[in-house]
Amino acid sequence: MNITFRKLRIVLATVVCCFVFMQSNAQLNTGDIAFTAFNMDGDDDFAIVALVDIPANTTIYFTDNEAQTGGGFNTGEGYLEWNSGASIVPAGTVITFTDTDSPGNANFGSSTGTLTDGSGTLNLAGGGDAIYAYLGTSETTPTTFLAGLANTTTSTSVGDYAANGLTAGQTMIIIPTSHDGGDYNGPRAGEANFADYLALIGNVANWTTNTTNGEALLPHNTTPFTILPAAPELNILDNSTPVACGATGTTILKADSVNINGETSSITVTIENTGTGDLDVSSLSIGGTHPTDFTIDGSNPSTPFTISATSSQNITITFDPSATGAREAVLLISSNDADEASCVVPLNGVGIVQELEVLDGASSIACGATGTTIFDAGVVNTILGSASTTITISNTGTDTLIIFGLVLGGTHMSDFTLDGSVPPTPFAVLPGTSQNVVVNFDPSADGARSATLTITSDDSDELSC
Structure with missing residues (x-):
């Protein structure tokens, strides 16, 4: 009975371990990291930036073997295995890898997590080479290519990165031939999303390079990447047509012409949040010349309410004219939008009657x-x-x-x-x-x-x- 119990416990432990491994690795996708520096002289160095939070105990492999069209790599060069450590690595963190060509080097390792030498020797060549970062079930069995960098366009030195999901100028950085070292010197702040940095990092114009001595660029820049604080952005739509706060002329939201003897019409105002943070609408009210002719329909959410980023909320306004002719009012929207905290949306309708x-x-x-x-x-x-x-x-x-x-x-x-x-x-x-x-x-x-x-x-x- 004890033997059966121990077997069951071993099986369960194996399942749990496999599940944790799959969860931690499966959360990363192509473009979730990018190379930000390389040195192909001396004992070799490189750096990456996390463009998403890297889960704890995530394993990423590196190799300078060439990527194959049918998947996997050729042979003859080397592999490294990096574990991110017990804590989440926050997006924007730059991780440096030092003296990576031999575990015997005194400074072999990484600035975060643990670097382990794999089979072969990862020895970057200044005359033309490539390095790939990927997830895999083992060092030789990649499942997801995350990023790549090459200092040559020669296919025999790079392999088929495109067939493995990498895109030049985005997730695959191509530095001009025979550059021994390079360091990304472009913006590290000011973007709305971390993914927006991919195109900047992939642009060779944003790199400082050296064609003779990669060691001259050490130590590599470790300044973290940051993004703008999450902020809402209010946008008003009439159907799908944008309407500016305080609009005039043809951009005024118009109701149908309505008989003054009991008929009504409605106007749908769409409040859209095109920003990156929650839009908090604190109040909705009607003002203007004929405010009693327009009412906020009872089916609308009561204020305050919140519109999450990239979402919208329709507001229905009922038009019930008390007299003939043009009737005008405004919908007043108060929110936490920094530059449009009070938005005035003009409303218009025409009262008609038979005689x-x-x-x-x-x-x-x-x-x-x-x-x-x-x-x-x-x-x-x-x-x-x-x-x-x-x-x-x-x-x-x-x-x-x-x-x-x-x-x-x-x-x-x-x-x-x-x-x-x-x-x-x-x-x-x-x-x-x-x-x-x-x-x-x-x-x-x-x-x-x-x-x-x-x-x-x-x-x-x-x-x-």
Whole structure:
């Protein structure tokens, strides 16, 4: 029973160790480190920078063997194995590797972690050579190429780095032929992200080199790389179109034209955070000329709320005009954006309304008119005669007028009929236009004959005229 238990414990320990190994190594990808210096004279030296946090106990291999097209390396040169140590190596840290061509050298080692000599001899040649950093299951079995550096373009000295995922000028640094040493002298501060340094480090113009004595560049520069503090950046979008804070003219966010009698429209304002830190929106409010015509919809998040980097939040504004014509307001956004702490977003909408007017010729007739304002068909012979009168329905408003019904009524309604030229209801009368309604009169008896025409519409103050 004890033997079985010990076997189980050994198996579990093996699984855990393998899991930890895979976790620590699998977290690094191509471009997560870069070479920042090399010396191919004397006892050989080089340096790398961590462009991400390197997990504790990460193993990285180095070799000056040439990378092969089908994976792996050729033979004849050497390998080094570096363990990052018990603590995380922070992004931006420069690690130097000193006197690496022999473990017997007094200063053989690394500034961080532990360097171990592998098989063969890693001896960099000033006349043309390359060095690779990679993850692997062993020194001869690479799984992920992280970075490379060469002081020649000769393929027999470099190998096929492209086939192994490295890109010249980015993750593969190509220094002109036969330079014995080099040190990156470009910017080490001012970038938003550590990955932004890859192109700078890969640019040979940002290197100081020596063609005769690489030792002359020692000690290598170990100044850490830094990035700008995480900061939010507020950006306003109308759909996908950027709108500047305080915009005017065609960039104002516009609602649809809306009838003032109970209709509403909405405007969607997108607050986008294009920065690298959280955008904290502390308040949203409406101001401007007609602030009561615009309201912040209740479906929006209540303030304060946070928009993470590269994310966005839609804000819905409801437009409910209280009068006709152009209506204007502003959305006030307060946030922790350093240069746009208070952003004013102009809002615009148009209030419209339909307005029914009844005309007798050019004269306006009030609904329910009496006396001289009554439409008069004239005197007609009761046996042979008939006549007609024309009523003009005009829309003097700014919204479409819908006529739902035209109904004759009154004392002698049978003596009056709608002409066949009258369109069937419902029909629309556009703003600024009119519709003639012809009423025929065919009296059935002598004397005064009267009736009424009732017009029903969506005119809010004259629904039935």
